[in-house]
Amino acid sequence: MAQKSDDHGHSGQEFPGFDARFFDAYAIKDPQSLMMNAARAFENLGRAASEWLGPRERGETSDDLFAGPIGDFIKTMSALTEYWTSDQKRMLEAQTLLLSTYFEIWMRSIQQAGGQQENSAEADMAANKDRRFADEDWYRNPFFSFLRQIYLASATWAERLVSEAEGLDEITRYKARFYVRQFTAAFSPSNFAMTNPEVWRATVESQGMNLVTGMRMLTEDVIAGGGHLRLRQTDASQFSVGNNLAITAGKVIARNELCEIIQYAPSTETVFKRPLVIVPPWINKFYILDLTPEKSFIKWCVDQGHTVFVISWVNPDREHAAKDWESYIREGIDFALDTAEQATGEKQVNAIGYCVGGTLLAATLAWHAQKNDARIASATLLTAQVDFAEAGELKVFVDEEQLAVIEAQMKTSGYMAASQMAAAFNLLRSSELIWPYVVNNYLKGKEPMAFDLLYWNSDSTRVAAANHAYYLRSCYLDNALSAGQMKLGGGSIDLRDISIPIYNLATREDHIAPARSVFRGNALFGGPVEFVLSGSGHIAGVVNPPSRTKYRYWAQGDTGAKSADTLDGWLKEATETAGSWWPHWQAWVEAQDTDLVPARIPGDRTLSPLGDAPGTYVLARA
Template sequence: MAQNSGDKGTGGPEFPGFDPKAVEAYIVKDPHEMAMNFARAMENLGKAASEWLAPRERGDIPDPALDPLSDLIKTLSQVTEYWISEPQRTLQAQTLLFSSYMEIWTRSLSQFGGAPQESEPAALPRDKRFADEDWVKNPFFAFMRQVFTVTATWAETLVAEAQGLDEHTRHKAAFYVKQVTAALSPANFAITNPEVYRATVASHGANLVTGMKMLAEDIMAGGGELRLRQTDASKFALGLNIALTPGKVVARNDLCEVLQYEPTTETVFKRPLVIVPPWINKFYILDLTPQKSFIKWCVDRGHTVFVISWVNPDRRHAAKGWEAYMHEGIDFALDTIETSTGEREVDAIGYCVGGTLLVATLAFHAKTNVKRIASATFLATQVDFTYAGDLKVFVDEAQVSTIETYMNATGYFDGSKMAAAFNMLRASELIWPYVVNNYLKGQEPLPFDLLYWNSDSTRMTPANHAYYLRNCYLDNKLSNGLMELAGERLSLKDIVIPVYNLATSEDHIAPAKSVFLGSSLFGGSVDFVLAGSGHIAGVVNPPERRKYRYWTDGQLKDTLEDWVAGSQEHEGSWWTHWQDWIGPKAGNQVPARKPGGSALTALADAPGTYVLVRD
């Protein structure tokens, strides 16, 4: 339609809210080339489908024992049953939704008619998925966004107000609704995402050709499962530009390597420092780059640092359980440290599930009168799992039994499945933006060391993982004094050494409320500290970056909210606060120690060999 000169760019008289210039970027300029690229994209999509089907047809991928879809349907059907069991409830639910739709329709007609619009409807929450201005200015995309938002809110309301659900089922239903709505966001589809639509028109569909090619490559890389690329992995190599702190592997057994790092100071604290990382991921999250390395930071401040590097297990390790990880992991490291340095007592740090294992080991040591760890630092570590967050969605008797069946058949728990569960906790940040950017926009992800580490998943042994799920998440035995390890019943009150207990405020894996609750269960003094940000960024926060904040000196007898209200707020990183805490406990200064001392021969350079084995 031609635009009259008097319209001044506001549209023709029939449609005063229509501006032709606003839709130029959405008009296909070369239909032939677009059609050819669509055909190429469909060809690449066919290759992706073949990569997905082939291993299943060969039997390389059996029928899935772990099927979250069936649990999703089962859980949400209980919510649906409540709302459709009585006509009045059904009408109430429908009225709530359709009244919102009518408001959106009225607003959209007004917008298309040229009426002045708010820059952002007040009812819409800020959401970076909808950052493009056309989610507000363009009537079509604004309509799609508003319909999605009110539908998602409506679904969450139905879960919240459904009666007769037990707490676990309601938690699962709320989680699954968020997963479904995150997946169905209009931002995830080419036709309903203005950025993707414009990119498709501008490139005549070449973005989809590239994107479907990447999809096929990622399914091939996953052996028939989608291995979503979040970073350019080709830009990283352990020991070359990541995990660079100099050191040696000074001991090795079937379950772990023990690394000792080269000193950078002439003298060091008398008491060595051992770090127990989680086996769910690899230890080098604490040694990403020299600028971000907690390990290097500790070495530079005079600590003799040892780190356990867990093996990436396979079928041979199937029977290795928590007792093995305690004796062949932590105790083996303690023996190695004593041989290397002559010191029997150490200060210990445990991160995430590595911290939970360290707590159990400390309780076992106390029960058996072993005194080898003089202080303990726990980083984002849970010992009570009452408030363990959304990961509890995946843990009930039926799901744990299914996982055990799967692990017993395969000989291990596939690390990619655990990585997928972690990504689902933040799907709107860790899954769908990469689906859009990679497969719809056809953009290669940028190199990012943290996401490279995140994608470097590890397997887990059946004995270890089943013990952890049942004793911690399912039955919460550790905090209740019911966990048995190596024939001993463990009590956290037996742990009387000084404890530094760090939680992070936005943690989705070890929620701060959960970590805080555990602080009251130890028998000795506990310094609880709350750091800003989440499970990784809140821990890996070098002081030089001057990011985030941390809080100290609240009252442990209070709730977390009360503790925060009575705490002291500090700028920057908790690292310096921890150093002030650990320094006086670590003993006098002694001459710096070389890795292995005079008793042990180096087996390999850091970061070692076990860490190189990929899932």
């Protein structure tokens, strides 16, 4: 049947919805070159497979640690499946719902091919907020539009199966929802070469060279991960710790086998009398707080007149296997407090704990309270949980069976591998931290852009076995800290013994320390609590310098943190302010003590510098 085109290049009356421009870009122009490059791509894929299998055959690595999550996935999804398959009527209704949705999509696709759905496609494209489907051909090309709609309908249907399943306990439902989202994220049509319009066009245009390059990059990333995929999220060649990251001037003034203590050089003539000691998480490296001069919270604190000390944790290996929670307190926080006193002569400090560093700091404060140790005069907790009842999606990986697998593996190695830690955290945001890079790197064959935050994210650390096992059991599994049952020094500690002022920061979109979970901690402290809610997430909501004028925060003073029963109730009374929370925190710290002294130079008292910041421990790659 002949086709006719008007002056605008649109198709004729026989197929008014057919526009050749939607299909020309997908027609193979040079099949011979494409086949040759496809063969080269498969050859590179074979090399990647060999690099994956090699370490397993030699016994250098294994996938034993993933047995726990895989087993839990099977158990959870079996419980969900049993509910829907145990009643034929229920199963038929669910199937009918999905098939009727598919039929509606099929009819719309036929109408689109007939030129009757152009306005609908434009409206869908304008309303789209899913970056996976940003390309216009997901809407204007009938084939890709059909795939997109089928996928979204299937994903919505799958999540509905979870939410409407009766008889599931809340933990099983929570896990099922998480696993379903991981499954649907993985099987998005955007993740496959033949169903992603951008990848298909790139393949046709380059005769398949994008896949050759992508499979080469895949091989390199498997080699870099020692048999596990170390997914590159940024152009690592553009960054170097100590050269263009973590460059705030300072000195390492103390070191033990667990950490280095860095004192930063002053930038003001006078400084606050109380030093500031920062306890970062040991799960990642401290320089998230000192990325670049423009983003550095550490430099900003120095510029406000603080004498800043930071703990730089060692990247643990087998010899650190027995370093437990108490070790990180005694040889980490207490060591930093002793160092600050030696360096400044001051007996009291203000302290900051970030993420799990904040959880450790809170436990330290409770332990100190029992011993009448008053060295910490005020404490700031940044996205730190002390009550783990609503601890978020990380709880998916923590139950008795999975912990047994983790502990058995760590008993052999002495630590939790950095690659396994990174994989767990990336899974929490797989649609942002995994699949976009799989598509960009391995299907499009493009190097990711240079991004300092993602370089830091990829600079993973190992975690000492004893410390990690204690943390997972005492906090995530038993929630012992909130109940006053955490064991330290031979007895139990209670957060209610803490009477010093607390600045408790949560971030609104946090997926690691959810805001509701952080808020629950307010009621557990025995002293005044200033609760503040920042916009954005676990990292961007914290690392948000005032100069960027981004996001916003909510606060209402220390009277509201404990009086409100819920976060939503607290928000109704809170005051919203545009910009960074940093100046608000600075005003809070100054309200604790405004005494000033001449600026302190690292090493100007009894401690001789051991080297320049950022030290040596931070340079160890896992």
